[in-house]
Amino acid sequence: MNPLARYHDGRVSAARDVTFAITRDTATPAIIIADGQTHDVIDRWPIDDVFEVHGLANRLRLGARGRPDGARLSLTGAPLVEATRKLLPALKNQQANERREQRRLIGIASGALFSLVAAYVFGIPLLARALVPSIPPEWESQLGEATLAQIDQIIGYQGQVTFCDEDPDSLANRAIDRFARTVLADAGSPFTPDVKVVAAYIPNAFALPGGHSYYFSALLEQTETADEFAGVLAHELGHVHHRHGLDGLISTSATGLLVGFVLGDMTGLSVAGGLGAALIDTRFSREAEHEADAFAGAVGARYGFDPAALATLIERVAGDNEAGRFFQVFSTHPLTVERRVALEQLPKPPPGLRAFGDEEWTAIKLMCDRFS
Amino acid sequence: MAAGLNDSAAAPVTFTGPRDEFFGRLFGGYLLMLPTLGVYRFWVTTFKRRFYWSHTVIDGDPLEYTGTARQLLVGFLLAIAFFLPAYIALFVLSLFAGVIGAIGYVVVLGCLWFFVGYAQYRGRDFRLSRTLWRGIRFDQKGSAVAYATRRFLWSLLVVVTLGLAYPFMSASLWRYRYANTWFGDRQVSFEGTWRTIAGPFYRAYAVVAVSVGLVVGLGVTGNLRVFALAPVAVIVLGGLALVYWRSREATRMFSAIRLGPARVETTIKARSLFGQHLAFGLVWLLLVIVAWFAGSAILAVAGGAEGTLAGIRSISTNGWASAALVVGGYVLTVGAFSLLSETILDFGWWKLVAGGSWIVNVESLGDVRAIDEDRSTLGEGFADALNVGAF
Structure with missing residues (x-):
């Protein structure tokens, strides 16, 4: 009695219960598939053409080259599957080759992606500088x-910011x-600065491309000395000068592209993609x-x-409260240990020279007093 | 409904996949995505499909997925070549000020929205043309551009009508998808119309609209104590309405699928679907609590005697450590969320749909003939690049 299996010929969607036998003594060893009831031979698969397709643990699904793509012989039950595998040792090699x-x-593919990442890490800052x-x-x-x-739309009221001191003179x-003006002109920058001291509740200062800079009330x-004020202003003008x-x-665009590669979302429209790009970008902001x-x-x-x-x-x-310290991790101006050391190692000014008179x-210190 | 199907002509669809095995293999796959920088995701996708397909048994014979990870990888690379110019266009537009920039953005985003539909259709084509049952291949015909155009125009109408036109869009798209689906030489047809789902949809819509209206009303009348709790109530009610709606839509739409004399009968209970979302929420909550305690313990050790906040501070002031902390935390969070939602929500959905389905007159499917090959690799790549992948 030959074992039972399920057979599809790949041409018509009928499922047949069949018996099968593996012959090795003829010139071309083959799997002989016969009807379960009538025992008429349906097909003969030369075992060199037989391959395994994916199936469940206790099943073995076989196909054969030269037969329709969907032709399948499907065996169920661990003892039968094991016994059949023993008779078809080539399957094992096929699997090993496939793996x-x-x-x-x-x-x-991973290697290619790794070199892409390396090119990105070392190349994009250079590319951006060159561009x-x-x-x-x-x-x-x-x-x-x-x-x-x-x-102005974000920080102002109806798109209009409130200047601390409206008189330009x-x-x-x-x-x-x-x-x-002197700082940028001396540095040979093509931009004309425009520093706006405006009323805002967040302690911050920043520069936009092209020279517009903000200093919030x-x-x-919290600014106590002229040196602190000049330091922040010069820092922001540094951003303008270095573009x-x-x-x-x-x-940022290049990072978005890279994160798209890794996460598979090329549009970067997903939250995960956008967030990932933003996080990796802190690297560039640190250098800046x-x-x-x-x-x-x-x-x-x-x-x-x-x-x-x-x-x-x-x-x-930042030291105002513990939460502020915690959020430094996410800040674009984090005061890391390295940064503090680097700032302290910068040259001290010659005595007698002052950026702003008393x-x-x-x-300046009194500019925003009416808002506090 | 199932009681009436107990004649020999109706065959159940069964799903035999064990969730623990699925989770274990998926977890291993996610870990391998780290050293391969995500390349392994194509293999994970292929594993998932093989798992779902081979565990879904229709009238005694399982489905078979014949696609490979290599095809997904190639498709993705081709899609990148297509999206690179669009990406550069977005970048250049971001440099432009005012009207030109705004118009450019709208045009590019509109194109992307259009391509989402295109990618969904091509992805479906990819999966169907690699699905076998009883040795016969499925296929998706019709035009992806035509489908994307329909979807695009319908979605504009849905926005303009504040969602009221949704049943019309849903019926139109389901019909286009299924009426162009083939099993061998036999064409599937779809009998659903907007009326099929109008009842459940407008009921769910009314619940959401009324609860939002009440909140706005309370806000206007200034009853602030009630007003503070209102958003929670809206979220709960809206979530329930959404779950109810999703189970009804799938039940009625899947049951409108015909294949000659054979037809699908699907029943999905809203409470089963709700149970899954509840389980997902609870497991996620538990995970967040565990992570919080584990994180505090680690930071307390790192910060020494000064305690947790000092620990956070000492790390946050160290450039590389804080970057590693942030990126690591990000990868961990996104990975855990995705793993959980795949194991609980996606797995649960497949189980509900497959386990709740019957094929009536299944014996009429005995003489379907195979047709010629039609295999494209590009389609799935678009789906991946636009992040619209489903199963």
Whole structure:
């Protein structure tokens, strides 16, 4: 009595219960498939053409080359499957070959992706640096104007920000403008700075591409010395001078592309993709922070302020509460140990030289008093 | 309904997949995605399909998935070549200010929305043309562009009508998908219309609309104490309505599928589906609590005697450690969420649909003939690149 199996011929969707036998004594060893009831031979599969297709643990599904794609002989039950496997040793080799082939493919694809990541990590900063100088400053200024409208929409009331001191000719505004213009002009930057001290509850300062910079009243409230104020301002102007906004835009796009490769979502529209890209990007912002700090250091040595005051201010703002310290992990201006050390190692200003006079600093410090 | 099907002509669809085995293999696959930077996901997808297909038994014979991971990989690479220009276009547009930038963005996002439908259809084609039952291949004909166009225009109408047009869109798309599905030389037909699902849909819609309306009303009248609890009530009610709606839609739509004299009868109970979502929520909550305690313990050790917050602070001020912390936490969270939702929600959904289905007049499927090969590898790549993959 030959064992029972299920058979589909791959041409018609009928399922047949069949018996099968494996013959090895003829010139071409074969699986002989016969009808379960009538015992008429239905087909003969030469065992060299037989291959295994995926099935469950206690099943064996076989197909044969030269037969229709869907032709299957399906065996159920561990003892029968085991006995049949013993009679068809070639299946084992096929499986081993298949596994080797899959591993090779995984290896090649992962290797390619790894080299892509390496190219990204080392290449994109270089690429961004190389691209930025070839993008005309006017274009970057336009980009800044576009962002400006959005920022005003976010922090202002009905798209209108509230200036702490509306008079452009006040002592404070003139001092800030003189400082910013001289710093950028001396650095040979093509941009014209425009520093806005505005009323806002968040202690922050930032620069947009093309020269627009913001200093929030909540930060000014916590700023205690002229050195701290000049340090922050010079740091932000450093971002403008090094064109970090544009740099960051190029890097962010490249990161999005890479995360798309890894997660499989090329559009980056998914939350996971967007978040991943944002996180990896902190790497670039750290480098940019370092450059802006160095810029502030050079400015400080020339105009007279101690760049280490910047660290004191960041610590004071972040140290307000424990939660603030925790969120430093996610901040774009984290005061890491390395950064603090680097800031303290920058050259100290020559004695006697001052970025802002006493009267000027007093005027600046009082700019936002009516909002506190 | 099942009681009336106990004649010899109705065959049950059974799903025999053990969840623990599925979870174990999936977990291993997720771990392998780390050293391969995600490349292994094509193998994980192939494993999942083989698992689902081979454990789904219709009238004694399981489905067979014949697709390979290599095909998915190749499809993805081809799709990337297509999406790269779109990606660069988005980047360039982000540099433009004002009207040009805004219009450009809308156009590109519209194109992507269109391509989501295209990718879904091509992905379905890929899966069906690699699905065998009793040695006969399924296939998806029709045009992916035509399908994507329908979906695009319908979705605009749905937005304009605040969702009220949804049953019309759903019926139209189900019909297009199934009326163009083939099993061998036999064409599937679809008998559902918007009326098939109108009742459950508008009931669920009314529940959501009324509860949102009540919240707005309470907010306007200034009853603030009640108002504070209202969002929770809306979320619970909305979730229940959604679960109810999803179970009804699947029940009625799957039951509208015909294959000559044979037809599908599906029953999915809303409470079973709700149970799955509840289980998912509870397991996730448990995991978050465990992670919180484990994290606190580790940080307390790292921070020494100063305690937890000092521990966080000492790590946050160290550049590389904080970056590693953030990226590691991100990968862990996304991975755990995806693993859980695949093991509980996706697995549960397949089990409900397959286990709740019968094929009436199954004997009429005995003489379907195979047709020629039609195999494209590109389709699934688009689905992956647009993140619209299903099973």
